[in-house]
Amino acid sequence: MLRFLKKVTSYASDAVKAANYLTQGLAVTFDHMRRRPITIQYPYEKLIPSERYRGRIHYEFDKCIACEVCVRVCPINLPVVDWVMNKETKKKELRNYSIDFGVCIFCGNCVEYCPTNCLSMTEEYELATFDRHNLNYDNVALGRLPTNVTTDPSVKALRELAYLPQGTMDPHDVPTTQTRAGKLPTEMLELMNQSSSKNKSNESVADSAQIEEKKKQ
Amino acid sequence: MTMVTYQAKNLLAQVSAGLDLEVSFSQAMKGLGFSPQLAHILWLPLPMLLVLVAALIGVLVTVWLERKISAAAQQRIGPEYAGALGILQPMADGLKLLVKEDVIPAKADSLLFTLGPVLVLVPVILSWLIVPFGQNLLISNVGIGIFLWISLSSIQPIGLLMSGYASNNKYSLLGGLRAAAQSISYEIPLALAVLAVVMMSNSLSTVDIVDQQNNAGFLSWNIWRQPVGFLIFWICALAECERLPFDLPEAEEELVAGYQTEYAGMKFALFYLGSYINLILSALLVSVLYLGGWGFPIPVELLANWLNQSIDAPIIQIITGSLGIVMTVIKAYLLVFLAILLRWTTPRVRIDQLLDLGWKFLLPISLVNLLFTAALKLVFPTFFGG
Numbered sequence: 290m291l292r293f294l295k296k297v298t299s300y301a302s303d304a305v306k307a308a309n310y311l312t313q314g315l316a317v318t319f320d321h322m323r324r325r326p327i328t329i330q331y332p333y334e335k336l337i338p339s340e341r342y343r344g345r346i347h348y349e350f351d352k353c354i355a356c357e358v359c360v361r362v363c364p365i366n367l368p369v370v371d372w373v374m375n376k377e378t379k380k381k382e383l384r385n386y387s388i389d390f391g392v393c394i395f396c397g398n399c400v401e402y403c404p405t406n407c408l409s410m411t412e413e414y415e416l417a418t419f420d421r422h423n424l425n426y427d428n429v430a431l432g433r434l435p436t437n438v439t440t441d442p443s444v445k446a447l448r449e450l451a452y453l454p455q456g457t458m459d460p461h462d463v464p465t466t467q468t469r470a471g472k473l474p475t476e477m478l479e480l481m482n483q484s485s486s487k488n489k490s491n492e493s494v495a496d497s498a499q500i501e502e503k504k505k506q
Numbered sequence: 507m508t509m510v511t512y513q514a515k516n517l518l519a520q521v522s523a524g525l526d527l528e529v530s531f532s533q534a535m536k537g538l539g540f541s542p543q544l545a546h547i548l549w550l551p552l553p554m555l556l557v558l559v560a561a562l563i564g565v566l567v568t569v570w571l572e573r574k575i576s577a578a579a580q581q582r583i584g585p586e587y588a589g590a591l592g593i594l595q596p597m598a599d600g601l602k603l604l605v606k607e608d609v610i611p612a613k614a615d616s617l618l619f620t621l622g623p624v625l626v627l628v629p630v631i632l633s634w635l636i637v638p639f640g641q642n643l644l645i646s647n648v649g650i651g652i653f654l655w656i657s658l659s660s661i662q663p664i665g666l667l668m669s670g671y672a673s674n675n676k677y678s679l680l681g682g683l684r685a686a687a688q689s690i691s692y693e694i695p696l697a698l699a700v701l702a703v704v705m706m707s708n709s710l711s712t713v714d715i716v717d718q719q720n721n722a723g724f725l726s727w728n729i730w731r732q733p734v735g736f737l738i739f740w741i742c743a744l745a746e747c748e749r750l751p752f753d754l755p756e757a758e759e760e761l762v763a764g765y766q767t768e769y770a771g772m773k774f775a776l777f778y779l780g781s782y783i784n785l786i787l788s789a790l791l792v793s794v795l796y797l798g799g800w801g802f803p804i805p806v807e808l809l810a811n812w813l814n815q816s817i818d819a820p821i822i823q824i825i826t827g828s829l830g831i832v833m834t835v836i837k838a839y840l841l842v843f844l845a846i847l848l849r850w851t852t853p854r855v856r857i858d859q860l861l862d863l864g865w866k867f868l869l870p871i872s873l874v875n876l877l878f879t880a881a882l883k884l885v886f887p888t889f890f891g892g
Contacts (some may be wrong), residue, residue: 315851327582
């Protein structure tokens with residue numbers, strides 16, 4: 290008898306707990322209803338990609354020395370570097386360079402290891418084509434300037450949450466003059482320079498000149 | 507015997523019969539020189555058409571609400587471009603389904619395949635026969651009222667099973683079987699929960715059930731006397747409608763779309779329509795059985811007395827009649843809102859959990875609830891409808 294009662298009580302407490310969890314869940318769902326939609330009306334509005342965005346790779350043919358470091362660091366040896374050895378000048382002569390973006394995973398290793406900085410990641414991400422072979426970009430296609438959401442007149446460019454002024458949640462109707470929360474990279478650099486010049490005030494002026502040089506770059 | 511006397515008492519107790527459109531209609535027709543029989547025949551199709559149109563508009567509104575509320579719960583916007591706030595989106599959906607090709611798979615049983623969706627939709631629409639929006643604002647006040655709905659709703663799984671089998675598709679068959687199993691296991695607690703209410707109001711008629719709840723405004727609603735029954739009924743109603751915690755028959759992650767997999771165009775639209783009409787119907791019946799139906803939270807007689815108006819004055823009758831319709835619809839749509847919210851809150855149960863919940867939890871609880879109600883009825887006959 291006692292065991293039966295125990296069973297009944299544990300069953301009842303289970304049911305009560307389940308009901309409690311259900312109401313908690315309902316409260317969460319209900320609370321979400323009063324939150325602002327995060328929708329970006331895509332073809333008309335687009336988010337500005339962050340500065341570390343890894344989009345389509347840009348390539349400068351004239352800077353390339355055909356060293357094939359990009360091929361070696363690529364997880365699947367994707368870039369095709371088509372060069373021939375010029376016997377007379379004893380130099381590599383680059384003929385073609387291509388990356389197939391249908392296969393690329395946009396890891397950015399090639400960009401990171403390129404000794405001459407001829408590769409760079411852009412903010413372009415709309416690569417859709419009707420034929421997958423069209424994604425195989427040659428050096429001409431790779432050399433095209435990336436499309437830019439901020440300069441496209443048919444698109445309303447919106448800032449991502451981290452780039453909005455402090456306390457603002459809605460990217461619509463935020464004036465471009467208002468900068469994001471926190472300091473910009475240039476401001477950070479200035480601060481660093483000030484503090485370093487204070488610390489090393491007795492050191493040579495050449496050092497600070499060097500920093501100035503770097504900043505300009 | 508007791509039922510008859512109760513009904514007689516009930517009739518005497520009602521000082522106002524409320525708005526009766528049929529009487530006014532037949533009087534108007536008599537004025538135009540028609541015989542009463544002809545007036546009756548002319549009257550008959552009108553409420554049916556009206557209720558059918560109301561049900562269809564209800565479906566459109568519910569589909570729109572479902573999409574908008576789902577969007578809000580997920581921080582989206584939802585339909586926006588079809589009409590103001592996307593209000594025409596369900597119309598666009600319907601139009602799309604109307605002009606789509608009506609595909610019947612080559613190896614399907616074409617007769618059963620066509621009959622399935624019809625058998626799903628027709629009982630649901632027929633059940634609107636007994637939904638009251640006011641004292642006389644229903645198609646037919648049949649004596650077996652709520653029992654008619656229970657029996658009609660058990661036709662539905664036959665249609666589901668039929669379409670699942672006729673599709674000649676494993677997913678469809680599984681979905682149909684699940685629908686049948688689910689309906690059978692949730693019909694019983696549903697009927698038992700209704701039985702407790704029926705026991706308290708001494709009548710199967712929906713009008714009597716509502717009347718008996720409207721003596722003291724919201725305090726006399728059945729939800730206070732039947733809280734457990736209300737929960738059981740709501741859970742079972744969700745299961746009958748195949749709404750989200752119990753949408754196993756069409757669980758898209760495992761069964762593609764269950765018994766609907768092979769359907770397209772208008773046949774699919776029938777399923778779609780059926781499921782939404784069923785949802786509204788269930789919400790309406792919950793409000794009829796437990797939330798006082800067309801009753802205003804404060805009794806209208808009291809309000810009329812307070813305003814020094816006779817409850818039988820034509821204007822007051824029209825006002826109370828429309829107030830009744832508005833109250834019924836508001837209560838039903840609050841429940842629809844709850845169902846949509848539940849859809850985005852609860853995960854889908856497994857088939858064994860579903861059957862466990864039905865047979866091992868709801869059935870014993872509803873039996874205990876029934877026995878408890880019977881006991882209370884014997885002990886406190888004044889409060890529990892002796």
